[in-house]
Amino acid sequence: MQLTVNGQMQLCNDDTTLLEYLQGNGVDVKAVVVELNRTVVTADDFGTTVLNDGDVLEILQFVGGG
Amino acid sequence: MEANNNDALVIGGVSLTSRLFTGTGKYGSDTIIPDVCASSGSQVITVALRRVDTNAATGNVMQHIPKHMQLLPNTSGARNADEAVRIARLARAAGCGDWIKIEVISDNKYLLPDGYETAKATEILAKEGFTVLPYVNADLYIARDLVNAGAAAVMPLGAPIGSNRGLKTKEMVRILIDEISLPIIVDAGIGAPSQACEAMEMGAAACLVNTAIAASGDPVAMGRAFGEAVRAGRAAYLAQTAAVSTGTADASSPLTGFLGGM
Numbered sequence: 001m002q003l004t005v006n007g008q009m010q011l012c013n014d015d016t017t018l019l020e021y022l023q024g025n026g027v028d029v030k031a032v033v034v035e036l037n038r039t040v041v042t043a044d045d046f047g048t049t050v051l052n053d054g055d056v057l058e059i060l061q062f063v064g065g066g
Numbered sequence: 067m068e069a070n071n072n073d074a075l076v077i078g079g080v081s082l083t084s085r086l087f088t089g090t091g092k093y094g095s096d097t098i099i100p101d102v103c104a105s106s107g108s109q110v111i112t113v114a115l116r117r118v119d120t121n122a123a124t125g126n127v128m129q130h131i132p133k134h135m136q137l138l139p140n141t142s143g144a145r146n147a148d149e150a151v152r153i154a155r156l157a158r159a160a161g162c163g164d165w166i167k168i169e170v171i172s173d174n175k176y177l178l179p180d181g182y183e184t185a186k187a188t189e190i191l192a193k194e195g196f197t198v199l200p201y202v203n204a205d206l207y208i209a210r211d212l213v214n215a216g217a218a219a220v221m222p223l224g225a226p227i228g229s230n231r232g233l234k235t236k237e238m239v240r241i242l243i244d245e246i247s248l249p250i251i252v253d254a255g256i257g258a259p260s261q262a263c264e265a266m267e268m269g270a271a272a273c274l275v276n277t278a279i280a281a282s283g284d285p286v287a288m289g290r291a292f293g294e295a296v297r298a299g300r301a302a303y304l305a306q307t308a309a310v311s312t313g314t315a316d317a318s319s320p321l322t323g324f325l326g327g328m
Contacts, residue, residue, distance in 0.1 A: 006117040031126045032118055033160035035152065040159040058117065060156060064096060064127045065114025065140050066089030066227070066254075066276030 001053035012051060019046040022059070032061045073304065075271055077249060078165060078197030078218050080136055084109045085266065086296040087138065087251065088289065089276025090127050092228075098285055099130040106289030110136045112167060112276065115153055115160075116143065138199065140167040147186035154191050166191060167221070167253075168200040177227040181208035185215050192216025201253050204238035209246045219248050221274065224265065225255025228277045232261040236268070243269040259288075259295030266299025267307060 003010045003021075012021060018041060022029050034041045035058040041049055051057075074081040088108040090099060103111065111131055131137070139157035144150035147170065154166040168191070170183040179202050188198045197218045202208050204222035212220050222239050225231035232255060233239065242250045249271030256262050262273040275292050282288035 025120045027118060027120060028126070031128070033115070033156045035156055038152070040155050042159055058156075060115045061118050061126065062113045062128050062139070062160070062162075063116045064090035064093060065142050066091045066112055066274070 001051070003051060003054075004056045006057070006059055016051050017047055018049040018051060018057075021051060021057075022046065027059060028061075032059050034059050073300070075249060077199070080197075082109050082136070082272075083107075084293065084296075085272040085300055086262070086293050087112070087253075087272055087274035088279060089274070090114075090131070090280075091276050092280040093285065096125060096127050096130045099127075100132050101286045102279060102289040103132050103135060105286045106279070106293040108289070108293065109134070110138050110165075110272075110274075112138045112140050112274070113162070114140050114142045115157055136165060137162045138165045138167050140169045140201075141187070142169045142171070144168075144170050144187075145172040146170060146180075147183040147190070150183070150187035151190050154187070154196060155194075158196070164195060165197045165199065168198060179203060179223070181205060181211070184208070185211040188212055188217050189215035192218075199251065204235040204242060206238075206241055206245060209242050209248075213246060213248055217248060219251050219271065220246055221251045221253035223254040224252045224261065225257075227254045229255050230257025230278055231255055232257050233264055236264070239265065239270065240268055259291045262292055263295040263299035263302075266296050267302045269303050270299075272296070 001012055003012050037056050075085055084107045086106055086108045087110040089112045139162045141150040141153040144153055150168050150170050168184050168187050170180045171177050181202050184200045184202055188200050192198050199219045199221055200212050200217050201221045209220045225234040251272040252265040252270045253274040256273055256275050257278045265273055279285050279288045
């Protein structure tokens with residue numbers, strides 16, 4: 001299936017959870033915050049959130065800023 | 067740090083003894099941030115949210131921020147109210163707390179804030195229980211809109227972001243201090259401790275300084291200098307500076323004759 005992740009098209013296996021997707025892409029799950037289809041997903045729900053074809057993910061982290 | 071408990075700055079129920087807010091951008095190495103927090107005495111620190119680049123390892127700035135600091139995530143990158151609201155919600159979901167600096171900018175040349183979109187985002191987020199600190203132009207009408215929208219403070223710019231040009235908006239900031247009941251926190255453009263001191267002498271509630279510390283030759287020493295300047299300016303404001311005399315001099319020593327009228 002196809003996802004849009006941080007504005008880029010990405011392919012992903014069916015029945016993948018958000019947690020599996022993040023870990024599979026080398027993302028430090030403790031350092032990020034995720035928006036799925038414009039709704040915030042809390043870290044507690046990463047493992048139970050199953051991704052679907054066409055999902056739009058924003059994966060963000062804190063960086064330096066003023 | 068000498069703490070004057072009678073002069074705490076209270077924002078969103080949090081009592082602050084330091085009136086210097088600092089940032090986390092532009093440091094040569096983020097590992098210096100704890101030392102700058104210590105030397106400056108700052109208790110509030112800003113961070114930003116950005117998309118993760120899975121192809122490039124980037125450090126996590128949060129691991130360098132001392133636990134006692136009040137986090138103030140900003141919505142930099144937002145070009146309208148909707149994006150600012152999304153970023154604020156994400157920051158809160160990430161465990162950053164309820165404070166948010168609204169920053170809505172669609173002009174990439176001068177990085178000037180969009181007051182209308184900022185007010186819209188402020189109203190939405192204040193209703194959701196955020197402690198909203200909007201970054202805006204020093205404009206009385208925008209500031210009044212922000213009061214009505216439920217802002218916790220108003221943060222006018224002193225000069226364009228990162229410019230280090232100082233308190234160019236001084237007269238307009240003074241109007242906000244006189245007319246707006248919320249804390250006025252000068253944000254952006256402050257390039258030297260003397261400029262932060264000047265803002266505090268006028269009655270600004272606090273100053274937010276990032277670039278001038280982070281990009282200085284010695285951020286730890288510059289942080290200390292800014293901390294002292296902000297305290298000095300605040301003390302001068304509380305002590306009520308003496309009247310300015312225009313035109314002629316006003317002797318501070320007696321004008322009576324001495325040694326036979328020399």
